[in-house]
Amino acid sequence: MKIMIKSLLALAVVAGLNLLLSGCAYNVEEELYPTQNDCDTVAVSYSMQIVPILESVCYTCHTEDTGILIGGGNIFDSHAAILPYADSGTLVCVVEFAAGCSAMPPSGEQLSTCNLALINSWVNNGAPNN
Ligand code: HEC
Numbered sequence: 001m002k003i004m005i006k007s008l009l010a011l012a013v014v015a016g017l018n019l020l021l022s023g024c025a026y027n028v029e030e031e032l033y034p035t036q037n038d039c040d041t042v043a044v045s046y047s048m049q050i051v052p053i054l055e056s057v058c059y060t061c062h063t064e065d066t067g068i069l070i071g072g073g074n075i076f077d078s079h080a081a082i083l084p085y086a087d088s089g090t091l092v093c094v095v096e097f098a099a100g101c102s103a104m105p106p107s108g109e110q111l112s113t114c115n116l117a118l119i120n121s122w123v124n125n126g127a128p129n130n
Contacts, residue, residue: 039114041121045130046079050122053115054082057105079129086127095119 044050059077060066067075076082085091093101095111103110111119122128 039117041117044118044122044125046122046128047130049118053111053118057111061105083127083129086123089123092120092123 054062054076061071062074063071063077064075067073067077074085076085082091090101092098094104095116097103097110110116
């Protein structure tokens with residue numbers, strides 16, 4: 001009888017621990033993979049993060065093919081081509097809709113807060129070709 005009570009107790013403890021642990025695992029997962037507001041602006045990569053933004057919003061008007069016709073002559077579909085815009089502050093100025101700059105994109109639909117933060121961070125890091 002004593003042995004049975006002991007093993008029942010052990011079972012209960014194991015079950016309790018299991019519940020506790022699975023609860024913790026869930027919390028940790030939530031912390032590790034937040035669904036929103038996940039904007040990592042440390043060591044921003046030109047090829048992995050900046051190009052996709054430009055590609056989806058800006059290249060319509062600013063590539064070799066489109067820049068002359070509808071981009072006001074502004075072409076920046078390569079790192080070498082965008083570097084002067086980054087260095088001069090023009091790139092940040094236009095996407096921030098700052099006073100004294102043409103707001104880009106001209107549609108008036110500003111880039112997301114995260115994409116603006118990524119561009120800012122990349123420019124502040126010296127606009128590396130990484
Ligand atoms: C619908 C076409 C179009 C799209 C899309 C577009 N642009 Fe432009 N962009 C223009 C035109 C036209 C000009 C030249 C006239 C002007 O400066 O307003 C220009 C000018 C610029 C300039 C030069 C501004 C200056 O003062 O010399 C920069 C930099 C620029 N765009 C960046 C961007 C970026 C970054 C995006 C994407 C977030 C973008 N553009 C999206 C049409 C576009």
